[in-house]
Ligand SMILES: Nc1ncnc2c1ncn2[C@@H]1O[C@H](COP(=O)(O)OP(=O)(O)OP(=O)(O)O)[C@@H](O)[C@H]1O
């Protein structure tokens with residue numbers, strides 16, 4: 001009897017222990033020759049939240065997110081996704097993640113349905129191909145070649161490919177760039193549905209209104225470092241002036257000069 | 262049963278994707294299926310003629326040229342061109358005539374003894390002129406015309422053409438597809454899924470085998486029905502060799518494409534790999550012409566192994582044992598290249 005009770009307590013204790021964060025990294029560094037793309041970056045994305053990485057062009061967002069996705073090796077620093085590390089657990093981890101890259105061009109000769117089928121075949125569980133097509137509302141384009149899709153439709157297809165396994169963590173690098181307002185709103189709906197099932201999202205965007213309305217917390221990256229991190233409301237409040245938006249925070253923190261050169 | 266949401270096993274889906282990409286590219290289909298047949302047809306027309314080849318001889322004006330012309334024209338198959346001395350040298354250089362006769366006593370023959378047709382022309386011309394001067398033959402030989410099946414040039418060249426094609430299509434289709442996908446970052450996207458890398462490379466190889474059926478089938482049917490090229494050995498063995506060869510070149514193509522980032526770069530490496538084999542491996546002329554010391558190296562090349570084995574089966578009717586050595590060489594290339602490509606492969 002006593003042992004049984006004791007066992008119960010152990011199990012309860014294990015249950016009470018908080019699950020590891022969805023994504024965590026410490027001291028991340030990456031350089032390309034003379035260019036320091038990421039300069040010691042710490043980040044923690046909690047389970048179930050939608051976290052936005054904001055920052056000017058060349059700030060290091062894509063580099064950071066690709067390191068977190070296990071596609072790039074950092075020069076220094078540690079990464080844990082769902083409590084696991086890249087390397088030994090890579091295959092198992094990939095089953096549980098959804099990834100959209102900033103600049104992938106899917107095969108132009110394949111149709112929408114064939115592309116989704118291909119990606120679905122790599123995963124052991126998830127919605128059916130039809131369900132994914134419905135989810136991103138590409139039913140009418142099911143048989144169209146990818147090469148014949150509009151930019152916005154391609155973007156939706158690329159999000160669909162990231163959702164084929166009902167991932168626990170979804171990484172999206174500029175998912176709404178080039179979308180019209182309708183498609184953007186539709187994308188937010190897809191995101192909301194995904195999160196209502198407990199999914200975690202880490203995304204980058206250049207649209208401040210989008211970050212403000214879909215992200216629980218945002219981190220502003222500049223020159224490879226996080227220079228501000230909080231809820232959008234708290235960041236705006238921090239400016240101390242009425243009627244300001246996240247865009248004002250962004251400009252106040254990162255300056256007005258161009259960052260492309 | 263694994264839940265794949267209605268999709269097939271990844272190897273099947275990857276293979277289907279590759280096949281669809283190929284079939285939806287009409288130009289690719291042309292180069293793989295029709296071009297080899299066209300080439301075989303052109304070669305067949307050029308070399309399957311059954312008439313005796315003509316020998317072209319130049320004649321420079323001089324003392325007794327009328328008599329010489331008459332003697333030469335009496336030989337069937339000899340064609341005489343009247344040429345000035347300068348024109349004669351040019352014609353000799355360009356191969357328009359095999360030999361030039363300058364009449365006189367004795368007459369002078371100008372030719373390059375390295376050229377086979379020139380040596381032939383020397384004997385034909387000499388025979389005709391000596392007879393005209395009264396030389397008598399001791400006997401008249403009995404001549405029996407034989408046609409050994411498989412002895413024509415076109416019979417010899419078709420297996421080489423088949424081998425060359427298996428090499429070219431295999432290397433280009435794989436190398437191009439892989440580098441194209443890499444340059445569009447599609448490989449990086451695939452690497453972000455749990456897709457097995459072995460599955461990816463295996464699917465590229467499998468898709469290659471399907472195209473192979475098309476291209477080898479088209480060429481063999483054409484060679485058999487239109488050019489009447491023999492098939493002394495077993496068709497099954499020829500197919501098996503084609504598969505072995507295709508795998509070896511798919512592996513080599515994969516290796517060449519394993520790191521290249523641009524189509525231009527991979528094209529350079531492809532040519533660097535293939536051109537030596539076109540020359541060395543006995544496609545259009547026998548590799549026996551090369552020095553003895555180079556032969557072991559030439560024989561170790563995959564295209565040499567494939568061509569030799571195809572010829573052995575198609576022309577000499579060799580069985581499995583007769584081509585086991587070549588089969589082993591091709592297998593070593595396949596395994597080596599595939600293994601190395603897997604290690605070197607760049608996904609982004
Ligand atoms: N493969 C590479 N080789 C060399 N430099 C690179 C490479 N990738 C990124 N960089 C450099 O690293 C820095 C960070 O780039 P990154 O793509 O992470 O920026 P970003 O924040 O995603 O920008 P954007 O908003 O324009 O997408 C830039 O200065 C960029 O030029």
Ligand SMILES: [Mg+2]
Pocket residue numbers: 061062063102173
């Ligand atoms: Mg970026």
